[in-house]
Amino acid sequence: MKKKKAAIILGGGISGLSLAFYLRKNGYTKEICILEKSSRVGGWLESQTDQGFFFEKGPRTFRVSRSESLLTLIHDLHLEKELLFSSEGASSKYLFYNQKLQKVPSNPFSFLTSKLTRLLLLSLFREWKIPKNIEDESIHAFISRRFTPEVADSLFDAITTGIYGSDSKTLSISSCFPILKEWEREYGSITKGLFLHKKKKSVYPYKPSHLFTLKSGVGSLVTALEKEIKAEMITGQEGKHLTYKDGRFLVETESASYEAEDLFSAVPAPALAKMLHKDHKELSYLLGSIPYTNLSCVHFGYRKKVLPVTGFGYLVPFKEKEDILGVVFDSEVFSQQSSSEKQTRLTLMLPDRGLPDEKLYQLSVASLHKHLAISDFPDYISLTQCIGAIPKYLVDHQKKISDIQKIRTKELPKLQILGNYLSGASVNDSIAVAREVAEQGLLR
Numbered sequence: 001m002k003k004k005k006a007a008i009i010l011g012g013g014i015s016g017l018s019l020a021f022y023l024r025k026n027g028y029t030k031e032i033c034i035l036e037k038s039s040r041v042g043g044w045l046e047s048q049t050d051q052g053f054f055f056e057k058g059p060r061t062f063r064v065s066r067s068e069s070l071l072t073l074i075h076d077l078h079l080e081k082e083l084l085f086s087s088e089g090a091s092s093k094y095l096f097y098n099q100k101l102q103k104v105p106s107n108p109f110s111f112l113t114s115k116l117t118r119l120l121l122l123s124l125f126r127e128w129k130i131p132k133n134i135e136d137e138s139i140h141a142f143i144s145r146r147f148t149p150e151v152a153d154s155l156f157d158a159i160t161t162g163i164y165g166s167d168s169k170t171l172s173i174s175s176c177f178p179i180l181k182e183w184e185r186e187y188g189s190i191t192k193g194l195f196l197h198k199k200k201k202s203v204y205p206y207k208p209s210h211l212f213t214l215k216s217g218v219g220s221l222v223t224a225l226e227k228e229i230k231a232e233m234i235t236g237q238e239g240k241h242l243t244y245k246d247g248r249f250l251v252e253t254e255s256a257s258y259e260a261e262d263l264f265s266a267v268p269a270p271a272l273a274k275m276l277h278k279d280h281k282e283l284s285y286l287l288g289s290i291p292y293t294n295l296s297c298v299h300f301g302y303r304k305k306v307l308p309v310t311g312f313g314y315l316v317p318f319k320e321k322e323d324i325l326g327v328v329f330d331s332e333v334f335s336q337q338s339s340s341e342k343q344t345r346l347t348l349m350l351p352d353r354g355l356p357d358e359k360l361y362q363l364s365v366a367s368l369h370k371h372l373a374i375s376d377f378p379d380y381i382s383l384t385q386c387i388g389a390i391p392k393y394l395v396d397h398q399k400k401i402s403d404i405q406k407i408r409t410k411e412l413p414k415l416q417i418l419g420n421y422l423s424g425a426s427v428n429d430s431i432a433v434a435r436e437v438a439e440q441g442l443l444r
């Protein structure tokens with residue numbers, strides 16, 4: 001029998017939950033049902049304390065300057081007292097470059113003297129003369145063209161790995177670092193853009209460069225949303241098939257059918273592609289052609305201080321051909337989340353190569369020994385396998401999204417789509433899209 005609902009949100013990650021919150025805030029009165037595949041809502045947002053060690057399984061840090069929508073949600077939920085800012089020491093970042101751990105310069109003097117940025121500095125002086133290219137291109141091609149291939153291989157490859165867990169040679173500059181492409185278009189140069197662009201003033205009184213989280217972890221954002229949105233949550237139900245007929249949507253799962261007037265998809269692109277496969281082949285094909293990165297996150301806990309340096313952590317450019325992509329020094333960034341001052345908590349990111357857990361732990365121990373000379377064996381070990389972790393914004397991703405939206409508007413105009421595959425892979429971007437959709441949702 002079909003279960004009748006007024007509105008269904010498919011997927012209970014931060015996109016789906018914040019959509020429900022903003023629909024309510026904008027006066028949407030229909031009953032909302034969130035249909036979620038797994039046994040809990042929150043998606044990648046999950047905080048866990050195990051054997052006295054606190055870890056985030058997914059997102060863990062947010063920069064004030066890039067988190068206006070997230071901060072607004074935190075304020076809207078009255079969670080501002082829960083904000084936890086990183087210590088000053090956490091601003092130091094490192095690169096494992098040329099087989100050595102090197103500090104990324106963080107002030108003008110070190111910028112001028114560091115070996116890492118000297119390459120960038122020299123090319124800055126000629127960068128403003130380089131002609132524009134209005135077409136999309138890979139991050140690596142863009143940085144090599146405007147600066148040098150060495151700058152692309154060292155700094156930008158590592159930054160890309162840190163944010164997208166993927167290779168700068170395949171990802172799109174226009175989608176991953178739109179501001180750089182915008183500066184090229186507007187000022188003809190990144191260097192000029194850096195000096196001439198007007199910084200947007202934040203409405204929040206926090207230092208733009210600070211990193212933040214919530215005291216009990218990002219999981220508390222999920223708990224607060226669950227309490228606030230007063231929606232029916234149906235977990236353990238994976239949407240398998242989606243159709244639209246006679247003004248109503250039909251969602252079929254393994255064991256039930258749900259009918260709804262309004263439908264919002266907040267599931268990853270491949271999941272929606274599968275659901276539309278039978279009746280909307282072209283839309284399904286385009287959604288299914290957005291690849292996702294798989295990552296393995298290894299969490300190590302020690303009952304003593306083992307780090308030889310302080311800071312946020314380090315990244316490893318692909319060209320170094322190491323086993324890991326980077327390490328976050330969790331206990332240094334947010335020391336207040338440790339249950340004892342002596343603890344060290346580290347999260348290592350590894351590319352998913354289908355290796356058994358034991359092998360991943362061995363590679364992690366060996367990498368920490370090689371990069372940081374840590375010879376202690378961790379007191380606590382756990383693993384988060386992140387399958388379909390982050391969408392890969394390949395070159396011409398924006399064109400693909402625009403094609404998806406065109407076909408959706410033609411074939412399924414009442415279906416609203418959201419998620420981090422549209423216009424930004426972060427939690428902040430996901431919330432921004434959800435808020436936008438919630439505002440449009442009322443106008444329909």
Ligand SMILES: Cc1cc2nc3c(=O)[nH]c(=O)nc-3n(C[C@H](O)[C@H](O)[C@H](O)COP(=O)(O)OP(=O)(O)OC[C@H]3O[C@@H](n4cnc5c(N)ncnc54)[C@H](O)[C@@H]3O)c2cc1C
Pocket residue numbers: 010011012013014015016035036037038041042043044045057058059060061062237238239240266267268271272295297386389390418419420425426427428430
């Ligand atoms: C390891 C890792 C670290 C990250 N670190 C950061 C960070 O530090 N800062 C930052 O800003 N961002 C970070 N991100 C990115 C951030 O987590 C995501 O952008 C964000 O969580 C996406 O939320 P979402 O709701 O769109 O998707 P998801 O969290 O993927 O939620 C989608 C939900 O849909 C459900 N679902 C899937 N298929 C179906 C179906 N067929 N039917 C019903 N339900 C379905 C899923 O179970 C899931 O609950 C990180 C991501 C990962 C994986």
